[in-house]
Amino acid sequence: MKQANALPEDRSSLAYKAKRLFKRNWSGWLLMLPGLLLFLFFVWAPLAENVLLSFSETKGFESVGFNNFENYVRVFHDPMFTKALVNTFKYIFWSIIIGFLVPIVLGLLLSEAVHFKPFFRLGIYFPSIVSGMAVVIMWSYLFDPNPGAVLNQLLTALGLPVSTFLSDPDLTIPLIVVTMTWRGAGGTVLVYLSALQNIDNSQYEAARMDGAGALARIWHVTLPHIRQTIRMLFILQIISVFQVFYEPLVMTSGGPDGASVSLLLLSYQYAFQSFDAGASAATGVILAVIIIALTIVYLRLSRPKKNTVSRKWRKYAKKTAQ
Amino acid sequence: MKRWLCAATSALLGGAILFSAAACGKGDDKIKVSIGMWPDPTLTQDVKMYKQWEAAFEADYPEYDIVADRYEYSADTITAKATSRQLPTVFQTYFTEPQKLISNGWIADVTDELEELGWLDKIDANMREAVSKDGRCYGVPRDGYGMGLLLNLEMLYDVGVIGKNGDGTYALYDEEGKPLYPTTFDEVREVSELIVESYDNTYGLVILSANNNGGWQFSNMAWNFGCEAMQLKGADGKYTANLNDAGAVKALEWIRDMAVDELIYPDASLTYADWYAKFGSRNVAMAFCGSDSIMLPVTNFGFDKDKIAFVPMPTGDGSSRYSLYGGTPYVFPSYATKEQIKGALLFLKYMGRSPETDEISLKAIEKGHQTAKSKGMPIIPTIRPWTNAEYLAAANALDEQYINVNLAYYDDFFDTLPEMKRAEEPYYCQDMYKLLDAAIQNVLSNKGTANCKSLLDTANSQFQKDFLNKVN
């Protein structure tokens, strides 16, 4: 390639260098262009504009001059905002406990089952085919707080106390996460299942010969093997938490008294219900800052350290390689 | 794979271009008037009725083209619709909204057009005020409603609150003509206790608490517990928030006590659709609602219209009795042309929503009644937006023909309404309702522990700071 380009030209001239630079790179940039334009339109430009808007006085959706930190001050003084901020961490917590862990456990169990396996797989996946809005509305009917309604009757039959479900501020967020998990877990379980089936059986054999018990096998063989998958799905889970929006909108309108309002929902309510685009933008910017901070923390924590892989796993892996 | 991808991509892009081209093109020299209150396609009878009106109108005014463009007003969508100029030429909203819409510059001043048609001075004064700013009129009222108490007569009879007449109808009054139905909040509580005792998993009353409906009901309750107003106008003309008035606190405490004793439906996020759902399913015996939506339990739940009564709002302190008075105006986006607005106004006449009493108008009113009747809806008196005598006479005459309920169940409400009616609070009403919603939700979800005073204090200071200060 290089030889073909060797033309009798002054190779040190600036024009030649620029030409070469262009020749080598234009096609790459051209290929990038559509993608970059889309990022510009859907992500970067709105984000930058949002930052500007958050320092502006607004009328409708338009900025009508700067007002420094007024929007931020207003937002920080709104009790609803404090609630949304706290709720964000509650959503993260519960979605790790419920949304993230349940599929791992189900995936593990499912990979161990030899009876009814297709039935289990299909059954667990089934809710994923229901559209999200239908799921949310269906569950809000199921969560009828009337003691005589269907779920409360089930609780009574199981000898448990009746519940007011979404009207109980301590239960709202967990129940919304349950609803999201009910729909989302099936797909995730299948991903784990196939990761688990990719594990080379001889490593289990090696562990077994080494006298490792069932839990030790999970810890030293299974988990290290699906680590990548777990990591990917963990990030997806967290991303989905920041997008929580229509679930509380439909199920509780963010209530009771802000107990389930998410930052995205609040930002939407500011813009589209209180006609306060400035406060909406400020909330969006704050959410972005939180996400960026968490991303940095995550990247720090997950930076691959050599010694994170258990020594035993290496041993088993080595044995099988031999 | 490659071919498939290429073909699909180009098809996609081509489709996109076609779509936008189709959206732009379409030349038509007729004046387009899009109708936002066009009924939902599910309501086939109503759609048919609108189509007839459309045909009649277009026959008389061939320069116009009526287009169905259903838009159900909601605070969520109005900003979007207005900024993107997607609003229909005429659409419905509530009386709480026009001030906000006017100050955002989204709806048109129609004073001159109304003057020209001779309609302006026939508008009910209260209603006109709701759609006016600085003496200019920005909308046409459709009808009004007053808030009252809806009763399940069968249940109230079964628990012994009311009696029965010889002809099988329910007796709402004793021999001396005194009402047997609850007229105070204490009595509402007593009736609720009876209901809860007699039926399983059934409650006395449903209290709304979400999407601003809680605040809407609550402001009426607060007035009736002695709150003078939730927005006080000072001598200097400045407004002070009064959400934490003693009367309001009493009203909230009343709700709290009802919740603690499990007398109201135990849900802390009930929206407008829920009051008639709970009432229609007999989960509750009573509900607060507007006089314009009494038919909902009947049309949507098959509730027997002869077992419903609608009585005045109860009083809390024994003397204050108000009925929150609101309604629905038609408004027009500010970018609509004069011709379009004129067309939309004339179309209102073809719908029977004008003060005119010519044949077209009367036929349209009658058509509305007929459609309602064929659906088995209760037809009750409505609160009229027009005050001219000939209109009132004609409309009342038609009403008498079509009313299909026992008026004894409604008399008290309509008799007392003129003196009880009271417009909603003047400024940022929906935002105030929203803050009140939060307080009510808190009370309903933290039953025993909620401190009503401090909840209302919080709402009050926030309302003053974020909203009322903008007015002053």
Place this chain on the structure above:
Amino acid sequence: MQKRLRSKTSGILTAADYKRGGFRVVYSLILLILFVAVLTALIPVLWLFLSSFKEASELTAMPYHLFPKVFDLGKLAEVWEMLNFWQYFLNTIIVVIGAVICSVVFNGLLAYVFAIVKPKGYKVMFALVMASYMIPSLLSIVPLYREIIDFGLIDSYVPLWFMFGANAYYVIMFKNYFESLPKALFEAAEMDRCGKLRTFFRIIVPMSRPIIGVVAIFTMTAAWSDFLLPYLVLNDDSMMTVMVKIYNLQATMGTVQGFGPDKLLMLLTISIIPQIFIFAIFQKQITGSAAAGAVKE
């Protein structure tokens, strides 16, 4: 039960373990938990199906009955016809297909440049994409919405398709995969003087089916349930997606005569039926792609 367990030779627990009675108890427990999980997955849908045949007043009537008084299939037909629900399905499918294509093509191309072509200065762009890694575009909904209005894209599927073409997460997934492909391939392509775009479609795409499948299935799931942007962009009833239409009906139920919660629930049932068929037909592809999402260590 015993027989099949004896033949289990792979996985964490094998026949060797099941010789011991204790593990058999563990296995029964595993099956029990899975049964409960499946029941939890299926029963709510079953409940929905039963409830949607009830009259409105039956839904929450006390005492509560699980089964409707009458099982009238006519109601299903009535609601289906009343709403012409096919339209909304077709719309949703149009949105999903467009979104999947955009997602694969644009994110894939970008990742291809980042991973293989690497023109001078690409790192800046890559850093920018990385920076928006976890930030949902809906976070700046007001400016985004204003842009869409300014470009005249209201009541158009274009923004809904293209939004999926700008997803940092998919870009990174593609990039990681492309980087794992053998380098020799692209060098050979370069020797053949294959254009960059042709290399992408001729060599990369056929070799990347697994990752394309994963991104496609993720996009499909996301687009199928996408709500806020479709809700704001699609005002015209005839263009609405299933999600938007259901939400609209739910939100305005308080004022619409003749459309009570029983019809809403029937509508939800109806909304599931075509999906069941789609799932039945493409079951292998769907579960297969989900499975391909497992990243090999």
